[in-house]
Amino acid sequence: MEHRISKQMIRKIPYFEKMLSHECLESKENKVVLDFDEQAFKIILDWVERDYTIILIEMDYAFDLYELADYLGLDGISKECITYFHKFTIEHLPIIIPKMAKTTKFMTSGALDAFICRHFLDIASSFSKVNRNTKKTFWSKFPIETIEYICALDLMINSEYQVFDAIMDWVLSDSYLRKCHLERLWKLVRWCHLNDKDSSNLVNHLRISAGFEAKLCSPRKADCDCVFNRAKQNCFVMIETLDIKDLRVKVLDNNFKLLVSQVIKEDTSIASNFFHDEHVSDILFDSGRRVIRIDWKQNKYNWAPPLESYAGLQRRIARSVEYGGELYEELELGEDIANGFLLLESTETFDLICFEGKHLHRFSMPIHEIYKRFTTLNNCEATLLNNKIYLLSNKAILYEAHYFL
The missing domain is CATH 3.30.710.10 (Potassium Channel Kv1.1; Chain A)
Incomplete structure (x- = not known):
């Protein structure tokens, strides 16, 4: 030109x-x-x-x-x-992923891949409209090249079934045009790491929905590319205080076998950018009230504001969402819990739970403005597990609050 x-x-x-x-x-x-x-x-x-x-x-x-x-x-x-x-959201992944082939000052390809792997379940289920009954997602609008790139990564998942499920969601969102891609995409599922029952069910699913026979791989075969088990990346982390600033971090596998034990020193110069390289981890604890960023290469750490961590994640994954759901549940507590809120992360979502009197309010994927209605709750610990919220007060009284997604 x-x-x-x-x-x-x-x-x-x-x-x-x-x-x-x-x-x-x-x-x-x-x-x-x-x-x-x-x-x-x-x-x-x-x-x-x-x-x-x-x-x-x-x-x-x-x-x-x-x-x-x-x-x-x-x-x-x-x-x-x-x-x-910094306005980047997952809606832009089809644009950004090809650009990461070269080095940029925006982020590295390793940082982008680490973000995708860590938050895959959120990305594959994120709402694109402010409508509780709408199931259209950014994921369903991605081109096949983006789906292939993401599903080939070492995603942090609980089961390979979740990858298959995400692929099927993408295919079935426009089955007339996308069914032809199913055989191409199912190869991205690392079948050999599924149990026999799930493998059998998925083979039948493919036979019925796509009309072809799936040939599953096995880790015992020499030509199997599924050596790495993506579903076994979870671990236990222990953080011990040594003195005013030094910490000892221990990482244990599911059998409590010690994998890592190292002393880390505080370094306030560690970048607080939302995106970080794969050798850096953000660990949320104390019911989401504290966030520690660890640079495993340098054996250093820095503290990060928890609200900013959640808000940053929300802006990238569900920026247009007002809120995904809200639950009011009357709790018959044996003691009063002060008004306030806790931010909790669970599989495929992160939730804001708030207390007002003896009412529990739950917001799934809440907007930042909701936080302004409450103050941080300091006298209660909580966690999300399956379809339950577990609350532990400062008097060691345990409560179960059921909720439904």
């Missing part, structure tokens, strides 16, 4: 000012050849023609615009691109 613009206007861009201020060939010929994304360059030219006042940034060209602005010496636009990227 060829663009024409006056020297007087273009000289305000540092790159062109330096070029046109010297006896360069481009200056004599009044011609500059560049090899950048066409859309990004057009955005820069439009910005110049608007007298450097308004720059339009969208996620589909934010990476290319940053690269061009950085090359041209437009530091202000480069910073705006980075700031704009």
